[in-house]
Each structure stands twice: as structure tokens, then as C-alpha cells.
Amino acid sequence: MKIAAISVKSELKSITNSAHVYPATFADTGHNLVGLNKADGSFKAVEIDSVGSFANRMESELKNAISDILPDITTTISGRTLSVMELPHRIYDAILRDSTLDATPWRKSEVGNKILTSNPQNATALYTYAPLTLLLGGWDSHGGDAGNGVKITRSVACEIWGYDGVISKHCTQRIDPLDITSNAQKHLMVDGVLTLAPDQKAKEGKKPSELGHGDVPSKADKGVFVDRIELSGAISLTRLNRYQFPDDNGDTSPERNAAAVNVLTEIAKLGISLVLDNLDLRSGCELYSENRQFDIIYANGNRESIDVCSSTEHLKTAISLAEEHGLKFNDKPLQLMAGKALADLVARGGDL
Template sequence: MFESITNIRLSITLQPVAGNVVYPPTFAPSESAPKGTPASHNWRPDGSVVLDTPQSQANRIEDAIMQAMRAGVLAYPDIRLEIPGEGTISVLELSHRAYDATLFHGLDANGTAFRHTAAGQALINATPTNATAVFEHAPIQLLVGAWDSHAGRGVLAAKFQRILTGEIVGLDARPIQRTATKIDPLDIRRDAATIYAHTDASIGWTLDAQHAQRDDRDKPVIRKASETGLGNTPSTTERGAIISSARHDLVLTATAVRRLRFPDPDTGALDPARDRAGQDAALAFGLYAISLLLDSGYNLRSGCQLVPEDEPQLELIGRTLKQIEHASIAEAHGWFTEAMKNAAKHGLSWRKEPIVLHASPDLVGVIAKSRELAGIATED
């Protein structure tokens, strides 16, 4: 299906929905920065500013897949962790995907830890040259990568590189500042009374020292009115950028996909036709994931809503940039359906039912302790 393709590229020109001002994400200073260095935007020497990082794009792709799964549009092989008082978490919401440390304490219906189950063991032992289990149980990892970094296996730990990379930047960017002030209609003054932090976080504050939180010297903890949300908030500064336009670049690296192998799980035998079918399915899944991402729109954050200028066109790149074919992203679903059917003919298919796990007592306990420290009560 994609025999002569080395890379698939998509470059979309975007405009802010209103005006030409956007508010980029802020990033914490590096560990080597002087103490007190404020968070800042990622300005680049070419005059652009980062509006969405590759890491954020990976999370948005996972969210788009999860929404399609929940809507019944995509039969994705989910792994779900049920936590009392917290609800159910999908593997698509976990930072390290199927290798997330949270799943170390996920138990199946028999009380077996996930990583000791057949699926868990297969994922632990997976490699790019033995990717059958990842295809079956965690195909998102073939697109955005994954690393079993908490396994304690060193260089033997499962690791998959990201083959689908995206980024959004604002072009011809210039920094601006906007000030904002909160006005309290009750006009509660700063020195109206001595306000204490309440022992009940849901109440927040009190005038009665008997109900106040206590410090290390057993003194009631005093709060400023502004710290409790009362009174006027002085002028604050939001840092944004004026841009001429924005560009969304996405690259799906077919050459990296061609390194994947999908041996028979029973015999370990390799079949070039089976490998090719799995590789094509991974690429087609990547294109379908891109289409789901684009369908979800560009509401990146408050003050940063973008819209494409035109319908996006895929560039299917051959061995050189002089060998480019164009295609519509609208074809992605058809390619995905065809590729998955062909993979199934070679014995490669996604798991049909979700794996449902429940949190171990230790995981439940540490979550409860964390909520207690935050002053948040959990449901029984």
C-alpha cells in the first residue's frame, strides 16, 4: 500500500479565529537557570513561537483516539483501570501508556497483576523486531512511542520510538502583554477582618480561630483576603504573541515503520508478507489518527483557538523530495479499513475486548493518602 513511501508529511497553515493574538504555553525554567527565573514561552531564533509541542501533540492524538473509541467510531483495544472513588482510567490517558507504573498495580479478575498476565508479559518482552504484542494490545505505542522505563531491565527494557510527530508554531511572532484585574462586586477590603484558613478545604476560610488550620507552633494560619478568592485582585500580566499565521506540521516516518517486525507469537517465525501487512496497518492507523486529530479542531487553550486556511493535503514522499504524491486526508479511514483487513488475513489483529483491571489495595491506599494531604475527600 505504501511500498515506495519514506515519509508522509502534512503542513497546514492556520489563523487565529479572532484577531492575530495568541497565548502560547509557558514552560518552566531549566534546572540550570538562576533561582527565581520565571516560566516563559518557547521563542525561536527564526521569529516563531511554539504553540504546541510534539509531546502535547501525542497527548492530543491519544485523546482523539479515545473520543472516537468512546463514541463507538473506533474499536480500539483499550486497557482500563478501575479505581474506587476515582472512576475508570483508559490506558490512553496514562503518561507511559501500557508501560505506565500505575498498571503495575492493576489486577485482573483473578487478582493477577497485569504485568504477570499473558498480555502484560508479551508487552514487557516486546521490541521493534518483536512488535506483535504491541500491535494486538497497545497499537498507539507504534505511533507515539513508549518506554518501559520503570521495569528495571536497563537496555533490555521495551522501547519504541515515536514515528508520528507533530508541532504547531506561530510565525513572525512578537511578544505582547495584557493586563487583567478581578473586581469583587462585594468590595471586601483587605483589612476588613482577620481571616483564617479553615480546616475544611471545601469551606476555605473562617473568622473563627477555633476552626482554623494550625501551623507548626499551633498558631491559627492567617490568610490574605486575596488568597481566599475574596476582594479585588490587583492587575496581573498575561504574556501572549502577535503572529502573522501559524503552521501545523505532522510527519509520519515510514522508514521507521519498516523496521518493525511481527513474528508469529506461537512459533516466533517471521514472514515478510506478514511484516509488510503489519507495517502498512501501522502507517494507515497513523493517518487515521491524524484525521481524528484534525477533526477535533484547534482549541489549544484559552486564548489560542486556530482554524485552517484550506483543506489539508497529504504529501507522500518517495526517496527524494522530487518524488511527492498528493492525497486527501479524507482517504485515511478507507486506507485504515483496508490495511486492517489485510493484516487480519496474515494473522494480525487488535484485541477484540478491553482489558479491565482494578486497582490494588496499595494503589487505592496511596491515592487516598494523596487526596487526604490535598484536603480532598474520596468517595466510598
């Protein structure tokens, strides 16, 4: 029976054994809450870590753990070298677009063109130079024709949610050792120096508490109490099996394609396992996995439990088998340099 996916589920706990955690915070939204009751602050679910954030964590963990195995593409800008595994849009990022390979614009170079024109019918170049894009997805939206740019749909999606909780208040109080009162005269900051506001500028002056002096109370919605935290996700074999990996002559075989998919699957399993080993998500949200369940899901709905760990043994075996079919990772990082316009832009705009 054909395998549709490998699912993963893990119950997570805070290392402090507290039900109080700090979920992800989004601009203009705050915490992403589902089923919020504004009257009492209770909710059904809160997003602890998004699919995109978890994908970034996988890239970071894999880069740190198996940089000697995975291929890499780097670009150097103002003395700083960035890996494709650090760029927001991976192989399709504008930073790479505006870099050069051996003085040739990246998109016009032979290798760059092969990679950027890869698609599900011919994904060999992506496998060779940037396999994580095949797992985590990407869109060539910066290529000049976003509507027709290549889109690689993610095959791995994991997220972390907290359930059945209530919003907590973050209350702080600065106790002033100088006993400066709230009705003290107003002041201004002039060139970074505290200055008494003259009478004619009294309206522009600020209370001591607004300038960091005096007793300063603070209260805001921050953090949540939750009954449970769960990670759930899957590696889609249905999606990975759509990719074809022809050789230079355009020839391929079911065995060659299966060997490539097996390598990608092992990378995904390893990446998820590594993140589960290092769930220091943010201040106030350092977690550990109380249990882990990986299941093969067959097309007919049957399930089979499998063991997944952070060992590279299975991955190395899969890579060796793929090499027997002529599929090999690029063994040296492709080293790009920022183009003149990008380098000038960074120089004028400060650090990246």
C-alpha cells in the same frame, strides 16, 4: 521507490480572526520562545503545541472516534476506570505496572509479559493489544531496570508553532463596587473569615487588595501576537518498516509485516486528521486549518500529494487485509484492577 515518510503541513488560523493567541505555558519557563528580543518582546517563533501534547490529542481523538475498532487495556482504581490511551506513559505506565490481571500482577501475567517484552524484532503483541504505542512511542522506565527497559521510538511527530510575533501584556482591573481604598486597615483571614488584624498582629495583616477587596490592577506577560501559525509533522515509514510481526511460531513474511505497517499508517493519518478537525487547544487558542497538505516522501526526495480525511474506510480495509495475514486486534478490552498497594495509596492520597 521506497517510501520514507508521509509529511503533513497545515496553515492554521484563530476562529476569532485575531493574531492574538495563547500558546502553551510551561512550568518555570512560561511560553517557549525562540529568538526572543527582551528589549521589545519580539521573537522568531513560539511553541503553540508540543509533539507530546499533539500525541495526547491524537490518542484522545482516536479513542473517542474508533473505540469500537482499536484494542484497549483498562484498569479500575477506586471506582474509576482508566484506558491505556489516557495514561502518561501508555503501556509502560506505573499505574498498569501496579495493577493486576485476574489477580496476577500485570508484569507477571502471560499477556502482560508478552506486551512488555515486545521489541522491534517482535512487535506482534504491541500491535495486537496497544498499537498506538508503536506510533507514539514509549519507554519501559518503570519496569525496575530503566536502563535496559524496552524503548519504542515515536513514529509520528507533529507540532504547532507561531512565527514572527511579539509578547502581549494581559492587563486586568478589578473595580471595587464598595470603594474600599488601598490604605484601609489591614485584615487577616481566620478560618476562612475576614477579620480585622489586631494591633499586635498588624505586621501580619494584609491590604484589602491582597484579600480580594478594593481596586486590584494586574499586568503580566500573557499571550502573543503572531503573523502566522503552522502545523508540521510526519509519519516515519522508515521507522515503522523496521518492525517485525511474527506469528506464534516465530514465522513472518514481508507481506505480513507490510500489512501491519499499513494499518498503523492509516491509524496515524486518521489521528492527525481528527486533531485537525478539533483544534480547541486551550482558552484563547481555538484554531482551524485553513489548508492541509499531506505528501508521500520517497527515499530519493520526490514527493507525491495524497488526500487524507477523517473517514475510517481506508483503515477498515487495511485491518481486513492484515487479518488475512493472521494479524488481528484484540477484540475485547483487557480489564485490570489496581493492586492492593496502589489502591491503598490512592485511598490515602485522595483522588487520582
